[in-house]
Amino acid sequence: MSGRDSAAPYSGSRCLVTGGLGFIGANLVHRLAGAGADVTVVDAEVASHGANVHNIEGVARPVDVIRASVGDTDAVGDAVAAADYVFNCAGQVSHLDSMRDPLGDLELNARSHLALLELLRATNPGAPVVFTSTRQIYGRPKYFPVDEDHPVQPVDVNGVDKFAGEQYHVLYAHVHGMHACSLRLTNTYGPRMRLRDDRQGFVASFVRRALTGDVITLYGDGSMERDMVHVDDVVEALLLAASTPASSGEVVNLGHPVSLTLAEVAHAIVDAAGSGTVEYVPWPPERAAIDIGNYKGDFTKARKLLGWEPAVDFAAGITATVGFYREHRSWYL
Amino acid sequence: MSGRDSAAPYSGSRCLVTGGLGFIGANLVHRLAGAGADVTVVDAEVASHGANVHNIEGVARPVDVIRASVGDTDAVGDAVAAADYVFNCAGQVSHLDSMRDPLGDLELNARSHLALLELLRATNPGAPVVFTSTRQIYGRPKYFPVDEDHPVQPVDVNGVDKFAGEQYHVLYAHVHGMHACSLRLTNTYGPRMRLRDDRQGFVASFVRRALTGDVITLYGDGSMERDMVHVDDVVEALLLAASTPASSGEVVNLGHPVSLTLAEVAHAIVDAAGSGTVEYVPWPPERAAIDIGNYKGDFTKARKLLGWEPAVDFAAGITATVGFYREHRSWYL
Numbered sequence: 001m002s003g004r005d006s007a008a009p010y011s012g013s014r015c016l017v018t019g020g021l022g023f024i025g026a027n028l029v030h031r032l033a034g035a036g037a038d039v040t041v042v043d044a045e046v047a048s049h050g051a052n053v054h055n056i057e058g059v060a061r062p063v064d065v066i067r068a069s070v071g072d073t074d075a076v077g078d079a080v081a082a083a084d085y086v087f088n089c090a091g092q093v094s095h096l097d098s099m100r101d102p103l104g105d106l107e108l109n110a111r112s113h114l115a116l117l118e119l120l121r122a123t124n125p126g127a128p129v130v131f132t133s134t135r136q137i138y139g140r141p142k143y144f145p146v147d148e149d150h151p152v153q154p155v156d157v158n159g160v161d162k163f164a165g166e167q168y169h170v171l172y173a174h175v176h177g178m179h180a181c182s183l184r185l186t187n188t189y190g191p192r193m194r195l196r197d198d199r200q201g202f203v204a205s206f207v208r209r210a211l212t213g214d215v216i217t218l219y220g221d222g223s224m225e226r227d228m229v230h231v232d233d234v235v236e237a238l239l240l241a242a243s244t245p246a247s248s249g250e251v252v253n254l255g256h257p258v259s260l261t262l263a264e265v266a267h268a269i270v271d272a273a274g275s276g277t278v279e280y281v282p283w284p285p286e287r288a289a290i291d292i293g294n295y296k297g298d299f300t301k302a303r304k305l306l307g308w309e310p311a312v313d314f315a316a317g318i319t320a321t322v323g324f325y326r327e328h329r330s331w332y333l
Numbered sequence: 334m335s336g337r338d339s340a341a342p343y344s345g346s347r348c349l350v351t352g353g354l355g356f357i358g359a360n361l362v363h364r365l366a367g368a369g370a371d372v373t374v375v376d377a378e379v380a381s382h383g384a385n386v387h388n389i390e391g392v393a394r395p396v397d398v399i400r401a402s403v404g405d406t407d408a409v410g411d412a413v414a415a416a417d418y419v420f421n422c423a424g425q426v427s428h429l430d431s432m433r434d435p436l437g438d439l440e441l442n443a444r445s446h447l448a449l450l451e452l453l454r455a456t457n458p459g460a461p462v463v464f465t466s467t468r469q470i471y472g473r474p475k476y477f478p479v480d481e482d483h484p485v486q487p488v489d490v491n492g493v494d495k496f497a498g499e500q501y502h503v504l505y506a507h508v509h510g511m512h513a514c515s516l517r518l519t520n521t522y523g524p525r526m527r528l529r530d531d532r533q534g535f536v537a538s539f540v541r542r543a544l545t546g547d548v549i550t551l552y553g554d555g556s557m558e559r560d561m562v563h564v565d566d567v568v569e570a571l572l573l574a575a576s577t578p579a580s581s582g583e584v585v586n587l588g589h590p591v592s593l594t595l596a597e598v599a600h601a602i603v604d605a606a607g608s609g610t611v612e613y614v615p616w617p618p619e620r621a622a623i624d625i626g627n628y629k630g631d632f633t634k635a636r637k638l639l640g641w642e643p644a645v646d647f648a649a650g651i652t653a654t655v656g657f658y659r660e661h662r663s664w665y666l
Binding site for chain 1: 432435436439443444447448450451482484485487488489490492493494496497500501504507508622
């Protein structure tokens with residue numbers, strides 16, 4: 001947890017949140033609006049992605065929503081030019097979809113962001129922009145914990161495209177002097193995930209299966225370790241990054257001091273839900289081909305540069321998360 | 334130099350060379366045709382790129398030329414499906430142009446190659462495909478000599494896009510079982526470079542200025558070191574890579590045991606041409622922003638995996654190169 005009030009700089013500011021109807025974007029929108037920011041959302045509402053209009057229900061102030069891709073420069077031009085801060089959270093997150101429709105993934109995770117950066121450079125180069133990248137770009141880790149110097153070795157098209165999207169931001173900082181940076185998120189969970197299918201990570205899948213009294217399927221023995229970060233902590237990092245000039249041109253890992261196995265995560269969710277079961281099956285080949293094994297990230301740089309620490313521990317975070325979905329079940333299932 | 338006859342596997346085979354009217358592609362076309370291959374060229378002939386119809390004059394056998402982008406799946410579909418080998422040399426090579434037209438660079442260096450790979454996967458997944466990548470993706474080296482494990486830290490949009498294009502090839506090998514690999518080229522020189530402007534690397538610029546009796550301008554003190562590889566050695570590596578199954582899924586540096594400063598290169602060219610002069614000026618800011626400093630590559634992996642060694646030393650190679658341009662001056666100036 002940072003010592004400063006991370007939301008204070010945003011009171012009265014105009015914030016643009018791309019992917020703002022999706023999981024992480026919408027949680028950020030709630031936080032920004034609560035802090036008194038004027039928020040504009042850009043969201044393409046791509047079918048099967050995380051956008052859900054219910055995700056911004058109950059937001060503290062009215063939010064403008066532009067239904068367009070971030071790469072649609074005509075649609076987003078005015079909002080980009082007027083923004084004091086840009087939180088660039090839009091993207092295609094499914095690893096399997098990136099292999100089934102690689103050109104679509106390239107469009108949504110790389111080309112559209114390059115178009116956005118070009119627009120920002122031309123019309124509003126002083127506005128900080130923070131990109132949500134992913135630890136997926138590290139591929140199968142060569143060492144633990146994985147720091148930002150770890151080799152980039154994507155195991156799927158999504159990883160290639162997210163790295164390109166991220167590196168454009170880094171470049172625009174270094175070459176054009178813009179305040180652009182990238183946070184490399186690890187497994188994020190919390191309210192407002194897409195639950196309807198298995199595209200938005202395993203926690204969403206597990207929560208849906210638990211709430212519907214279904215079976216949670218683990219591959220192998222479920223012993224793969226992950227860092228689980230609550231979305232409130234990710235939102236905190238986004239706020240800190242956009243208001244920290246020293247983050248410009250940097251890539252910064254998020255993480256959590258406690259690693260959990262997928263089996264531990266599954267059982268915690270079943271316990272919180274009071275329903276669902278866990279089963280173990282052999283690895284399907286198409287999953288095994290793009291799996292990265294264990295992951296443990298080093299977030300020392302986030303601590304030093306941003307003053308960021310994750311504040312939510314998993315037991316409390318997952319219980320509250322399951323409670324949220326139980327309360328708003330009709331929005332997500 | 335490899336012990337085996339590297340061109341032998343290609344006699345009677347159907348070879349597709351993308352960017353085959355350009356510098357490296359055309360030199361490969363000459364070699365393949367001379368070895369008895371049936372060669373089809375795909376080249377978009379983008380204005381300001383390296384395509385030059387004179388580049389395939391004097392080729393040993395007739396060559397089919399498809400004038401299209403490699404990403405134009407309708408235009409290249411039949412040729413891709415019929416190929417025994419694919420040499421994927423097409424691309425936008427200007428670092429400055431990639432900053433002026435980043436979306437164009439993304440199209441030519443990443444999206445079109447992903448489309449080509451998708452086509453190959455659907456219609457001809459058994460054909461080996463070799464991609465020409467670049468050491469530019471390493472950015473400013475953190476250590477010397479730079480091996481393939483060096484962090485990827487592109488300093489311009491070209492580097493981001495070339496890395497994406499390369500990594501798609503690596504992925505399609507690992508995930509889809511295709512024989513795809515990537516050679517990371519360093520400074521390449523020889524016949525058939527575009528000389529008309531300064532887009533195709535400093536050697537082309539130096540040769541033009543020397544031949545026209547003009548001034549070769551070096552930034553700073555001209556002491557930046559580079560590995561200079563003759564295009565015949567690059568062609569040799571391409572032939573070896575496509576016929577070496579163990580290269581599949583690999584990225585492989587090319588290099589040269591002797592490093593030269595830009596000043597040494599410039600003076601060698603002036604000496605070979607018998608005309609031109611060398612001057613030193615301060616670094617222009619837009620150049621300094623994307624310069625990488627010294628570069629010295631480690632090509633141990635190419636030696637071990639492909640049995641490749643550069644055979645051409647710079648003094649002989651540059652003298653022959655200048656002679657080629659003097660003989661064919663009207664094609665290039």
